Amino acid sequence: MNDKNAIGVFDSGYGGLTVFKAIAEKLPEYNYIYFGDNARSPYGDHSFETVYHYTLDCVEWLFEQGCPLVILACNTASAKALRSIQQNVLPYNYPNRRVLGVIRPTAEVVGQYTETGKIGVMGTRGTVNSESYLMEINKFFPEIEVHQQSCPMWVPLVENNEHLAPGADYFVKKYIDQLLEKNDQIDCVLLACTHYPLLIPKINNVVPNSIRVLGQGEIVADSLKDYLERHPEMTRQLELASKKAFYTSGDPKTFDEHASVFFGADIASMHVDLTKGK
Incomplete structure (x- = not known):
């Protein structure tokens, strides 16, 4: 080629x-x-x-x-x-x-997917600790409240092809529950790691129907x-x-x-x- x-x-x-x-x-x-x-x-x-x-x-x-x-x-x-x-x-x-x-393009439009103005961002420790999403979303939607949750086990699960196995259910529910405990008005969850879309079937089994799960692709x-x-x-x-x-x-x-x-x-x-x- x-x-x-x-x-x-x-x-x-x-x-x-x-x-x-x-x-x-x-x-x-x-x-x-x-x-x-x-x-x-x-x-x-x-x-x-x-x-x-x-x-x-x-x-x-x-x-x-x-x-x-x-x-x-x-x-x-x-x-x-x-x-x-x-x-x-x-x-x-x-x-x-x-x-x-991938952060800026997502931050530019994420506000279109929430009615409550409360968004959850799920990512690696590095992404969460950088607070890049907090800063970028605030530039475009300063009125939106952003809650972050690191998910250190999700990437290993996906990369080891265990994301559809029953054992993944525990870690999917664990991090979703931790996020939703921060604010019960969250109606949009952004998957701020490109591995996470492979977990969407299990994520959708855990989050309420009122919450939209958003990938980045x-x-x-x-x-x-x-x-x-x-x-x-x-x-x-x-x-x-x-x-x-x-x-x-x-x-x-x-x-x-x-x-x-x-x-x-x-x-x-x-x-x-x-x-x-x-």
């Missing part, structure tokens, strides 16, 4: 494939490169500095493949690394490249479509050949087995060693 002029999609592991799937369905005409940093996953409990350096490694690798635009389809990377990359790296080293995240896909329509200078750099390539810093065979669950289709990935040349 000619990977030049593709849209890069990055995640620390598999979760970003739920966002990538929605993007590819919304914008099937473009070329895409997906990169999962599985060798260093998960990012959720790492420091800001570590996540920044890991994310920058991956973004720069995607730039080297010819991607003029990279989507951080990872809430932790978006929370801990995106702003620093946009402000301190791109203007000086890559002035014609762009990196976008379609929101991010709609936002990217709008971005490209508003930035023709970017679309001119992108090749329209509907090609997809998948790369991982981990073991390709393991990646392919797990990734197909997230992407909903068979995947054949290639290995990348990010430590070469360092």
Whole structure:
């Protein structure tokens, strides 16, 4: 495959494939490169500095493949690394490249999904501790009350393909109950981790019917479509050949087995060693 002029999609592991799937369905005409940093996953409990350096490694690798635009389809990377990359790296080293995240597009529209003005945000410890959603949602909907809940067991359950097993029920209910105890008026729960959509069947069994459970895939896909329509200078750099390539810093065979669950289709990935040349 000619990977030049593709849209890069990055995640620390598999979760970003739920966002990538929605993007590819919304914008099937473009070329895409997906990169999962599985060798260093998960990012959720790492420091800001570590996540920044890991994310920058991956973004720069995607730039080297010819991607003029990279989507951080990872809430932790978006929370801990995106702003620093946009402000301190791109203007000086890559002035014609762009990196976008998943938090701002979600924050821009989440207010449309609540009537009570009370929203729950469920994410990794890293995303929750960064308070990125609190800050971003407040910019667009200052009247909305946001309650956060970290779910440290959800990513391991999903990545070990245990998300549909009976044992997952306990941890799904545990974190939902902890969130709803913070405010009984919550009517919208945002899944602020791209792994979590695979748990939606179990989540829907626990939350009341009055609560809307919101994933990010379609929101991010709609936002990217709008971005490209508003930035023709970017679309001119992108090749329209509907090609997809998948790369991982981990073991390709393991990646392919797990990734197909997230992407909903068979995947054949290639290995990348990010430590070469360092």
